[in-house]
Amino acid sequence: MDKPPLRDKIKIGSSVFVIQKQDQRTGVLTKGTVKRILTSNNFHPHGIKVELDDGTIGRVQKHAV
Numbered sequence: 001m002d003k004p005p006l007r008d009k010i011k012i013g014s015s016v017f018v019i020q021k022q023d024q025r026t027g028v029l030t031k032g033t034v035k036r037i038l039t040s041n042n043f044h045p046h047g048i049k050v051e052l053d054d055g056t057i058g059r060v061q062k063h064a065v
Contacts, residue, residue: 002062004044004045004046004047004048004059004060004061004062005047005048005060005062005063006042006043006048007037007039007041007042007043007048008042009063010034010037010048010050010060011034012034012035012036012037013033013034014033014034014063015031015032015033015063015064016031016032016033016034016050016052016060016061016062016063016064017029017030017031017060017061017062017063017064018030018032018047018050018052018056018058018059018060018061019047019058019059019061020056020057020058021057021058023058029061030052030056030058031064032052032053032054032056033052033053034050034051034052034053034060035050035051035052035053036050036051037049037050038050038051038057044059046059047059047060047061048060
């Protein structure tokens with residue numbers, strides 16, 4: 001799998017795919033819109049942690065098209 005995007009590439013309102021904690025083993029991705037960026041560092045090996053508009057918390061794996 002590709003490296004997750006850096007924090008400076010993720011913006012509030014961006015459409016992204018995240019992986020939730022309970023889905024890490026299966027790799028199931030959830031699509032949503034970024035409401036809040038929770039990781040302060042520019043990089044995290046598992047993805048930048050964000051909160052989506054619907055309240056879902058997960059780590060960004062890639063941008064949605």
